[in-house]
Amino acid sequence: MNVLKFGGTSVKSVENIKKVIAIILNHRQNGDTLGAVVLSAMSGVTNQLIEIGRMAAVNNPDYLELIRGIEDRHFNVIKGLIPIKEQSKVFGKVRGTVNELEDLLRGVSLIRELSDRTLDLVMSFGERLSCLVISECLKSKGVPARFCDARELIKTDAQFSMATVDESMTNQLIRDYFATIGTDLPIVTGFIGSTANNETTTLGRGGSDYTASILGAALNTDFIDIWTDVDGMMTADPRKVPNAFNIPTITYAEAMELSHFGAKVIYPPTLQPAFAKNIPIRILNTFNASHEGTVISRTADRRDFTITGISSIDDIVLVNIQGSGMIGVAGVSAKLFSTLAHYKISVILISQASSEHSICFAIEPRNAERVRDILEAEFATEIAHGHVDNISIEKDLSIIATVGEGMKKSSGIAGKLFSVLGKNGVNIIAIAQGSSEINISVVINKNNLSKALNAMHNVFFQSEARILNLYLVGAGLIGRTLLQQIESQYEFLRTEKLLRICLVGVSNTKKMLLDPKGIDLTNWKERLTTEGVTTSLPAFVEKLKDYNLPNSVFIDCTADKDIPLFYEPLLNANVSIVTPNKVANSGSYAEYKRLQRATVRRGVKFLYETNVGAGLPIINTLQGLMTSGDRFLKIEAILSGTLSYIFNNFKPGVSFATIVKEAKEKGFTEPDPREDLSGMDVARKILILAREAGFELEPSDVTIHNLLPESCIKAPGIPAFFEELDRNHAYFENLLQGAEERNEKLRYIATFENGKVTIELRSVGFDHPFYSLSGADNIISFTTERYKERPLVIKGPGAGAEVTATGVFADVVSIGSYLA
Numbered sequence: 001m002n003v004l005k006f007g008g009t010s011v012k013s014v015e016n017i018k019k020v021i022a023i024i025l026n027h028r029q030n031g032d033t034l035g036a037v038v039l040s041a042m043s044g045v046t047n048q049l050i051e052i053g054r055m056a057a058v059n060n061p062d063y064l065e066l067i068r069g070i071e072d073r074h075f076n077v078i079k080g081l082i083p084i085k086e087q088s089k090v091f092g093k094v095r096g097t098v099n100e101l102e103d104l105l106r107g108v109s110l111i112r113e114l115s116d117r118t119l120d121l122v123m124s125f126g127e128r129l130s131c132l133v134i135s136e137c138l139k140s141k142g143v144p145a146r147f148c149d150a151r152e153l154i155k156t157d158a159q160f161s162m163a164t165v166d167e168s169m170t171n172q173l174i175r176d177y178f179a180t181i182g183t184d185l186p187i188v189t190g191f192i193g194s195t196a197n198n199e200t201t202t203l204g205r206g207g208s209d210y211t212a213s214i215l216g217a218a219l220n221t222d223f224i225d226i227w228t229d230v231d232g233m234m235t236a237d238p239r240k241v242p243n244a245f246n247i248p249t250i251t252y253a254e255a256m257e258l259s260h261f262g263a264k265v266i267y268p269p270t271l272q273p274a275f276a277k278n279i280p281i282r283i284l285n286t287f288n289a290s291h292e293g294t295v296i297s298r299t300a301d302r303r304d305f306t307i308t309g310i311s312s313i314d315d316i317v318l319v320n321i322q323g324s325g326m327i328g329v330a331g332v333s334a335k336l337f338s339t340l341a342h343y344k345i346s347v348i349l350i351s352q353a354s355s356e357h358s359i360c361f362a363i364e365p366r367n368a369e370r371v372r373d374i375l376e377a378e379f380a381t382e383i384a385h386g387h388v389d390n391i392s393i394e395k396d397l398s399i400i401a402t403v404g405e406g407m408k409k410s411s412g413i414a415g416k417l418f419s420v421l422g423k424n425g426v427n428i429i430a431i432a433q434g435s436s437e438i439n440i441s442v443v444i445n446k447n448n449l450s451k452a453l454n455a456m457h458n459v460f461f462q463s464e465a466r467i468l469n470l471y472l473v474g475a476g477l478i479g480r481t482l483l484q485q486i487e488s489q490y491e492f493l494r495t496e497k498l499l500r501i502c503l504v505g506v507s508n509t510k511k512m513l514l515d516p517k518g519i520d521l522t523n524w525k526e527r528l529t530t531e532g533v534t535t536s537l538p539a540f541v542e543k544l545k546d547y548n549l550p551n552s553v554f555i556d557c558t559a560d561k562d563i564p565l566f567y568e569p570l571l572n573a574n575v576s577i578v579t580p581n582k583v584a585n586s587g588s589y590a591e592y593k594r595l596q597r598a599t600v601r602r603g604v605k606f607l608y609e610t611n612v613g614a615g616l617p618i619i620n621t622l623q624g625l626m627t628s629g630d631r632f633l634k635i636e637a638i639l640s641g642t643l644s645y646i647f648n649n650f651k652p653g654v655s656f657a658t659i660v661k662e663a664k665e666k667g668f669t670e671p672d673p674r675e676d677l678s679g680m681d682v683a684r685k686i687l688i689l690a691r692e693a694g695f696e697l698e699p700s701d702v703t704i705h706n707l708l709p710e711s712c713i714k715a716p717g718i719p720a721f722f723e724e725l726d727r728n729h730a731y732f733e734n735l736l737q738g739a740e741e742r743n744e745k746l747r748y749i750a751t752f753e754n755g756k757v758t759i760e761l762r763s764v765g766f767d768h769p770f771y772s773l774s775g776a777d778n779i780i781s782f783t784t785e786r787y788k789e790r791p792l793v794i795k796g797p798g799a800g801a802e803v804t805a806t807g808v809f810a811d812v813v814s815i816g817s818y819l820a
Contacts, residue, residue: 001033001221005190005212008043009229010286011130014080019286020134021081021141023227024185026289028143035178035219036148036186039134040208041126045070046191053122056105057114063105071098074133081137090136097132101125116160120192121200124151127189127208135187148186150211153177154193156201159344163193163201165214167273174218188215206267213281217273224274224281226266232283232294233258233265236310240450241457243467247309248292249300254308254403255281257439261348261401263311271296300405306413307404307460312453316348317368317395318430318443321375322358323388333359339378345371349399349441351430360430362443368393397429398449401441402456408437417442420459422603423819424550425574426452447548455550455819465493465500468816469549471575473540474557475508475528478580481805482557487521489809499816504552505544512540516547541566545573551819553812556581571598571606576819578811580610580804586684589696605818607811612639612685613778613798615807621794622692625784632693634783634791635752639685641776641799642668642676643707643748647761648774650746656732657725668776668799672718679704679748679759686750686757689780695755705760707748739763745771769793 004027006020027034041049048066055063071094078090104121108114114122131147138145153173156163170193178186190208193201203210209226216224233255236244250258252275259268265283274281274296284293300308326332333352336359340347349362363371375391382388407413414433417440421428430443444452458466472479486501493499505514506524511532513519519527544552554570556563556579564584567577585592585608599606609619625632638644645668650659660677663669669676683702690697706713709728715721725732739746744763747770751758764770769781769791778798781791797803 001035001219002027002223002225003035003038003212003216003219003221004225004227005038005208006040006227006286007208007229008040008045010227011039011041011134012043014077016286017077017081017134017137019289020227021137023286023289024138024143025141034185035221036188036212036215037145038150038188038190038208038212038215039127039131040190041130042073045073045126045129046123046205049123049126050119052105053108053114053119056108057112059109059112063109064102067098067102067105070129071095074129077133077137082140086136086140090133093132093136094129097125097129117158117199120160120202123202124189124192124200127191131187131189138185138187144184145187146181146184148177148188150189150192151194151198151200153188154203154211154214156193156195156203158195158199158201160201162204163195165193165203165210166196169196170214171218174215178219204267204269206264207269209267209270210273213270213273213279216279217277220277221279224279225284226270226281227284227286228265229285229287230265230283231285231288231291233263233296233309235308235461236453236457237263237312240312241310241453243454243457243461245461246291247294249295249297250308251300251405252296252298253438254300254405255296257401257403258309258311261311261399261403261439261441262313263309265294266296303406305404305461306406306410307402308406309403310453310456310460311401311403312449313348313362313399314449315365315446316362316397316399316443317365317393318360318362318397319368319371319375320358320360320392320394321379321388322392323382323386324357326357326359326388335378336375339374340371343370343374345374349430349432349443351432351443362397362399362430365395368395394429396446397443398446399441399443400449400452400456401439402460403439405438407440414440416459417456420455420819421452423574424448424451424455425602425604426455451548451550458550465495465498466816466819467500467502467551468812468819469502469504469547469552470555470812471505471514471540471544471552472503472555472557473507473537473563474555474560475506475525476557477801478804478808479506479508479555479557481801482555482808483521483524485805485809486812490521493813493816497813497816499813501812501816504547504549505540507535507537507540509535511535514540514543514547516549537563537566541570544570544575551816552576553578553815555579555808555812557808559583567595567606568598571595571602571604574602574604576605576607576815578605578607578808578815580608580614580808582608582611582681582684582688584608585611585688585691586699589691589698592691605815607814608688609811610804610807611688613780613794613796614641614800615803615805615810616778616780616794616796616798618689618780618794619692621792622689622782625782625786625792626692626694630784630786632782632784633753633788635686635689635693635750635780636770636783636791637686637689637750637778637780638747638770638773639682639750639778639780639798640676640748641778641797642673643682644773644778644798645776647746647748648776650732650736652736652740655726655729656736657722657729660725661722672721674708674713674721677707678713679707682748682750682759683757686752686759690752690757693752695752697755697757702757702759705758707761735761747773 052063135145135147155166155169190211233247234244238244281296352359426448432441502518512535513528513532552575712724715724779795783791
């Protein structure tokens with residue numbers, strides 16, 4: 001035998017009620033015994049009844065229009081589901097019930113008062129009307145349905161709006177009633193009961209679930225089926241966590257914890273009667289009846305995940321009582337919580353410092369000021385003597401509960417939880433963990449709730465790929481190439497690395513586009529062109545912060561001098577940064593260190609492998625040596641692909657000016673080749689390497705020996721510059737000839753040694769690692785205490801969109817691994 005309960009959305013409209021009737025008829029056709037069907041009020045009606053009651057209490061006559069609206073909704077069901085010849089008697093029953101409601105509200109408007117007792121009676125009309133109408137609909141389909149007012153069966157105390165059930169009397173009344181009804185199917189009003197004096201009470205919002213569980217336990221049914229509008233209990237609220245998925249089986253204890261902390265699929269008190277009788281509860285979807293839903297029982301199937309689910313309460317306040325006079329004093333907690341119990345204040349979460357210096361607890365926001373007044377009065381003596389500080393209240397907070405029986409057998413759950421929140425900049429204000437070890441609850445700022453839930457779900461439920469949210473500034477050659485590489489590797493990363501990259505924002509010099517749902521990598525150019533707005537970097541960054549998405553990465557693929565001004569605010573907002581832009585790391589040493597400290601302080605990443613050598617593993621290698629305790633004695637490097645190409649191709653019989661023109665035509669140089677030949681780009685790179693090696697150097701500490709004669713440097717334009725190069729042909733020929741005579745080759749080398757940085761054109765012999773360099777390659781030689789006799793050499797392409805984008809891509813994936 002089963003008890004079926006249908007929620008407000010299931011009975012919201014004619015079409016929805018047809019589905020309810022189909023489910024009931026299907027059970028009967030399959031030979032299933034139905035003990036009872038419990039119904040909620042139509043969706044929205046209970047809220048309307050509360051509003052109607054409050055309007056009547058201030059003598060606002062507009063409440064009558066709302067009553068007409070409720071009546072019309074039920075009349076529409078009658079018209080849509082009951083044959084015309086049977087409608088009039090049902091209209092009469094509904095009209096009679098509505099007249100009763102109007103009489104009650106007329107009294108409320110006369111005395112201008114709406115007590116909890118009266119409000120419970122007003123709210124009862126929602127369930128009474130839905131059950132009346134749907135029982136008649138079922139009768140018209142040949143089902144021997146019987147309207148059943150739960151006030152005759154469920155007896156409670158007189159705590160109106162949240163009544164406590166008298167289990168002994170209620171169970172006896174239920175059994176006696178069901179012994180007399182034969183084969184009739186009771187259609188029972190959920191949510192309501194009555195006192196011993198027959199005063200109407202309610203069981204709390206969501207109480208229709210509780211009604212079904214009370215009936216099921218009293219009748220010892222096989223199942224209690226809760227039909228709602230979702231496919232069972234989920235690993236998280238799918239409205240907040242799009243990747244949430246169904247939990248097929250769950251224990252009573254897990255369901256209790258999840259529902260207490262905000263999982264709205266089931267009303268928490270529902271579980272107790274079923275648990276006491278070991279009756280499974282099934283959570284099913286009225287609108288997807290073939291789905292198996294979730295079964296709540298004493299045990300659950302083995303799972304692939306350590307935790308079962310994550311739930312949250314969106315809005316709570318934290319009340320803190322603290323003081324030196326509480327330390328070692330017995331009875332403070334007892335006095336505190338007995339006082340709250342006396343005033344019927346429900347406490348959601350409790351956390352106490354081990355020093356006994358403070359106790360904090362979470363409550364609903366509506367009770368905040370009342371609780372402050374109560375506690376200040378109760379602890380007035382202690383406050384006056386300074387033993388207890390003033391009662392403090394912190395608002396705009398949320399609770400997240402991580403729940404699972406598997407947590408009892410697994411270590412590191414708390415560490416993983418705190419780590420993922422820390423890496424996403426979510427501050428934990430309070431923590432609570434019960435001795436049962438199936439729940440760790442944390443209190444956080446409300447504005448971080450969505451980010452925290454998604455970040456936690458990504459870490460704890462990695463059957464779905466974790467998400468990395470990217471914001472790209474600079475959609476030029478490198479940026480475009482990066483997005484092409486990500487698109488081509490998207491499926492590999494998702495399936496093999498469990499990493500799903502989501503492009504949330506993209507900007508070029510003219511337009512920017514941001515979309516928190518993601519921008520398709522196949523058509524981002526079209527969307528940027530058609531949907532993009534005028535680029536404003538401050539607006540781009542502010543939008544990024546407003547979205548507050550977990551695992552966010554800002555990618556700067558520009559050489560812009562202004563964009564690095566936003567790096568520190570981004571890092572402080574717990575957004576990681578990846579960039580080939582050298583400006584931030586090659587400016588003042590104070591700025592360099594400020595960014596480094598921000599990454600440590602906020603637990604985020606600032607990666608810039610492509611600052612030096614494009615995609616070559618130079619900075620990672622250097623940092624690895626430093627971290628392992630090695631110390632740098634000397635760094636020698638050819639760090640310009642342009643200058644590498646020029647001097648690798650500058651040979652007898654070819655003028656220097658010709659080689660520079662050729663390099664410009666191939667796109668190896670800047671539009672004005674002097675920007676490369678000046679050595680400034682090389683200076684920034686060697687400065688970054690020296691800083692990474694632990695040396696406090698300023699840009700002024702770098703000495704550049706001019707490669708070009710003064711006349712070339714001061715030439716008024718590019719044509720004049722090349723004319724001057726031709727005029728100085730002998731100067732460059734003499735440099736080349738001198739090297740040739742010594743069997744050496746010209747190389748433009750940056751050197752760091754003995755705390756000094758120099759950049760100059762040198763000639764090197766065949767025994768030098770730079771002698772055999774070819775093409776446009778970069779080469780770096782590290783001489784350290786461990787690599788003293790034979791320096792560590794890294795060599796390869798040091799420029800180009802493909803290799804630079806590859807380096808940026810590798811840094812992005814590295815952040816994905818770190819955040820996991």
